[in-house]
Amino acid sequence: MSPSVSGGRSPAAARAPAAGGGPPRRLVWQRLRRDRGALCGGTVLVVLLLVALGAEFIAPYRQDTQRRDLAFHPPMLRQLGFAEGAVLPRLAVAGVQVVDPQRKQYAAGPERWPIRLFVRGEPYRLWGLLPCERHLFGVDPGGVLFVLGSDQFGRDLLSRLLHATRVSLGVALLAVFLSLALGLLLGGLAGYAGGWLDFLLMRGTELVLALPGLYLLLALRDSFGRELSPWALLGVLALVLALVEWAPHARVIRGLVLALRDREHVRAARVQGFGPASLLVRQILPGTSSYVIPNLSLSLPAFVLNEAALSFLGLGVQEPQASWGLLLRDAQSVRFLVDFPWLLAPGGFLFLAVAACNLLGEGLRDALDLQGVRG
Amino acid sequence: MTVGSRCAPGGPQPPASEEPILQVVDLEVDFLLEQGPPRPILTGVSFSLYRGETVGLVGESGSGKSTLALALTRLLPSPPTRVRGEVRFAGRDLSSLDPRALREVRGRGIATLPQDPAASLDPLQRVGAQLQEVLIGRGGVTRAAAAAAAERLWQRVGLADLPDQGRAYPHQLSGGLQQRVLLALVLACEPQVLVADEPTSALDATRQQEVLDLLDTWRREQGLGLLLISHDLGLLATRADRLLVLQQGRLVEEGPTAAVLGEPEHPYTRSLVADALDLAGPVAPGPGGSS
Amino acid sequence: MNARGLILRRVLGLLPLLLAVSFLSFWLLSRAGGDAFSRLLADPQISQEQVAGLRALYGLDDPLPTRYLRWLSRLLQGDLGLSLRYQLPVSQLIRERTGNTLLLTGTSLVLIWVLGVGLGVLAALRPRGLLDRLLGLLAYLGLSTPPVLLALLLLLFAASTGLFPVGGLHDQLGWDGWGPGARLRDLVWHLVLPVAVLVLTGVGGLLRQVRGLMIEALGLPHVRNARLLGLPEGLVLRHAGRQLRNPLLTQLGGSLGGLLGGSFLVEIVFAWPGLASLTYEAVLQRDAPLLLASLLAAAVLLVLGNLLADLALLGLDPRTRHAG
DSSP, X not given: OXXXXXXXXXXXXXXXXXXXXXXXXXXXXXXXXXXXXXXHHHHHHXXXXXXXXXXXXXXXXXXXXXXXXXXXXXXXXXXXEEEOOSSSOEEEEEEXXXXXXXXXXXEEEEEEEEOEEEEEEEEEEETTTEEEEEEEEEOOBXXXXXXXXXXXXXXXXXHHHHHHHHHHXXXXXXXXXXXXXXXXXXXXXXXXXXXXXXXXXXXXXXXHHTSOHHHHHHHHHHHTOSXXXXXXXXXXXXXXXXXXXXXXXXXXXXXXXXXXHTXXXXXXXXXXXXXXXXXXXXXXXXXXXXXXXXXXXXXHHHXXXXXXXXXXXXXXXOTTSOOHHHHHHGGGSHHHHHHOGGGGHHHHHHHXXXXXXXXXXXXXXXXXXXXXXXX | OOOEEOOOSSXXXXXXXXXXSEEEEEEEEEEOOSSSSOEEEEEEEEEEEOTTOEEEEEOOTTSSHHHXXXXXXXXXXXXXXXXXXXEEETTEEGGGSOHHHHHHHBTTTXXXXXXXXXXXXXXXXXXXXXXXXXXHHXXXXXXXXXXXXXXXXXXXXXXXXOGGGGTOOGGGSOHHHHHHHHHHHHHHTOOSEEEEESTTTTSOHHHHHHXXXXXXXXXXXXXXXXXXXXXXXXXXXXXOSEEEEEETTEEEEEEEHHHHHHSOOSHHHHHHHHHHHHHHOSSSOOOOOOO | OOHHHHHHHHHHHHHHHHHHHHHHHHHHHHHTOOOXXXXXXXXXXXXXXXXXXXXXXXXXXXXXXXXXXXXXXXHHTTOOOBOTTTOSBHHHHHHHHHHHHHHHHHHHXXXXXXXXXXXXXXXXXXXXXHHHHHHHHHHHHHHHSOHHHHHHHHHHHHHHHOSSOSSSSSOTTOSTTOOXXXXXXXXXXXXXXXXXXXXXXXXXXXXXXXXHHHHHHHTSHHHHHHHHTTOOHHHHHHHHHHTTHHHHHHHHHHHHHHHHHHHHHHHHHTTOOSHHHHHHHHHHHTOHHHHHHHHHHHHHHHHHHHHHHHHHXXXXXXXXXXXX
C-alpha cells in the first residue's frame, strides 16, 4: 500500500514489487495516461520544477529585497482592480498607504499600478550567470506588488516562495537520488555478495532504522557542524537526508537482488563469463526498476518534509536563502500566526508538492506493477 | 444447444411425481471484464437433482465446474459476474431471495465441500472452534448441545481420536484429516443438497475411497442430493447415478451413468471415456490432481 | 526451540543493537565539534588555560573509545550525567520527557489503530462504493498534509477562537492545588490538538492498508467457505479480519517509529514538553550529555515498540508458536 509520509521517514518498502523487469514501456505509458490522478500529480510536479528552474525570472522581486517600511503587508488581493488601458482595461494593483507603522496597518492608495508582463524590474543573474532585468510579471518601480503579502522585513513572500521552491526541491531531489543510489549500491552488494558483507550491511540498516527519523536527522545534521558556506550547506543537507533514508531502500533492493541472482538469464550471463560488476549493472539492477522508478516519486515527499523540518528548526537552509520550511518558521510564533496568517502560504506549497508526488508515485507503481492494478 | 438426454432402464430413477430438490434452468454466468465483451463461463446449463441421488458432473479444468458450484448459491468471486437463469431449491428461485434468506439456504440447504482443504480452513483458528462456530453460529443451540453434537460429528467423519479434541490448528493436520474436518463442518449444517467440488483430489487413493464412502452412507441415510464434481470420469463412474458432461461451459451430454459410459454420444464424452479407459480401466479411480 | 527460547533470543539480540546505537550517537556528537566548554573560550574572563584545565579534568581530550567506554560504564551504573542547561540529572529529565512523549504518541497510536482498522474494514466492505471513495479521498488528503502545516493551522484555530490551549501540557499557572479530576480534564484538553494532528495525518496510510488487506482476505478460500457454510456475516468478517492480524502487527512497530518521527515538529509547535523538545533544546544549547541521552531514549522507545509487536506476533500466530 502507500507509504505514510507522516513519519518523515517513508516505509517505502511497504510493498515490494515482484522481482524482474517491469511490463513493456509502451504498456506502462498507456496505463499511466489513463490514470488521471497520476497525470495531475505529474503536471503539478512539472510546474513546480519549472518554477524552481526559472525562479528569478518568474518572481517579481529578488528573494532578499527588503521594504522595511512595508513589513507584514497582507496579500494584495483586495487591492487588485482594473486600470484604464490603451485598448482593454488591464489588471492593476493599488498603491500602498501606511496607516500605522507600529501596528502594521496599511490602506490602499488612490493610484493604480498596472501589472505588466515581462516588466523591467530589479536586475538579477539567471542561474547566477546571465544578467537579466526582465521579470515574468510585476509593476513599474514606484508601485509594490505583494501577491501573497510580505514578511517581517517587508520582503515579498511570493518571490521568496518561488526561490524557496528551487532550494527545497533541489535539495530533496538530490537527496532522493543519493539515497536510492546508496540503497542500490549497498542493497545490491549485500544481496549479491551475501556472506559477512550481507550480514554487516543488514545490521547497518537495523542500526539506522533504530533511531526515529527526525532524531537521527538532527544528530546527523549536528555532526556536520554549523558554520558552512551556503553551497556546502545545501550539499550537506542533501547528504544528511539521504543518510537517514537509504536503509529501507537497501533492504528491499537486497531482497530483489537475492531473487534475481538465481534467475535463468543472470545465470546464463554468469556462465558466459561476465564479471560481478557487469552482471550487477546489466542484468540485475534493471530488474529493480519497478521498485526504483516509483520510489523516485514516492519517497520525494519524505525528503521534502525532512528538509522542511530541519529548516523549520533553524538547522537547515539559512537566511537570506529561503526554503519552504524556513519560510514556515516565521509562522511558528503564535502572535505572528494570528496577526499575519498569510505566513502559512509556504505550507500550501509543501502540501502541493507532497500530494503531487504521492499521486504520481502511486500511478507509476500501479503502471509498473506486473500483477495489474489493485482494487 | 441440445443435450443428449436419455431415459435408460436401470439405475435408481426417482419417481416422476417427486419434485427435484435442486433444479437448474438455463443458468448462464459471464465474467464482466474491464474491457471488451463479457466472457461467458457457463451457457444454458440445465439439470435436476433429486433427493437421495448422486449426480456426477465431469469436465476438464476450466470447463466451469467450480463456477457452477459457486453459482448455485450465488457466491461468485470477483471479477464481477453476471448470473442469469434459475436455480430452484426446494421449489424456490434463489435469485429472488434477499441476502438474509440466501444465507439461510447456504449450508443448511445447499452445502458445498470445497476443493482445497488446506486453504478452506481458517489457519488461525482451532478446528474445534471452527466446528463450534458452525453449530452455534446461527443461534438456538446451547454450548453444551453443540459440544455433544461436535462429539458425534467427529466420530462420524472418523476423527474421534483427533488430538486434543479439536484443539489442533489446521496446519498441524494432514491433508486427509483436514478434508475430514471440512466434512464435519459441512455435516454440521445438515444440508439437503451437497455439492462436492473435487472432494478428493488432494487425497491419496485409499483416503479418496474412505471419503467417498462416507458421503455415500450419508446420502443414503439422510436422503441427501449429492452433486459430485470431478475431472476424473473413472471416479464418478463408480459413484454417480447419473452423469453430466460439461465442456467449455455447456452441458454436452446427460444421462444415467451406465448409458453415458456405454454409448457416449458426444465426441467429447467419447474422448473422456477413452482417456479413462486408457489410464486405469473403467472403474478404478484415476490419480489425484487438482483442476 | 520453544517460545520462551525464541523470546529470550530476540531480547538478547537487541543488546548489541542498542550498544551500536549508543556508539553511533556518541560518535556523531563527538563529530559535531564544540562541547560545553567551547563557549567558555569566548568568555574573556576565563583564560585558555583554565578551559584546557577543565577539559583535561573531564577527560574531554582523551581518544574517542576511551571517552565512550567511560560514558558507557557510567550509563550502566544509571548515571547519565548532568544537563548543562538545566543543571539537573539527565536521567530525571529523560524520564519525565519520555513519559510525556509516550503519552502523546501512545494516545495517537491507539486512536490511529482504532480508526484505521475500523474505517479500513468499512471501506473494504463495498469497494468503490460511496463510503470507500470518500474515505479514500480523506486518507489521501491526510497522507499528503505535512503534520507541521496541520499543527500550525490548528494552532491558529486555537489562538483565534480560544477553544483550545495554544500549547503546553498543562495550564500555564501549573497544577498546584488542582484536584485529580481537574488535572485530567486539563491534560486531555491540552492533548486534543496535537493528537488530532498526528491522527489525521497518520491514519490514512493504515486505513488504505487495512482496506487492501481486507479486500484480499474476503476473497480467501476459507472466508468463502465460511459463506458457503451459511455463517452470519459477522462471523464471516471475523474470519477475514483474523487474517489481518499478522501483517498489521508487523506494521505496528514501524508505525510507532513513524509516529516518534512525525510527532517531532508537532511537539515543537505545540510546545509539548516531550523528548523531541528536549532533544531540540539540547542541540541548540550544545548540551551533549542531554542530547546523547535523548537520542538513546528515542531509540529505546522505538526498539521496545518493535519488540512488543514482535512478541505479540510470536504469541498470537499458532504457526510461529508451534514452529520448530
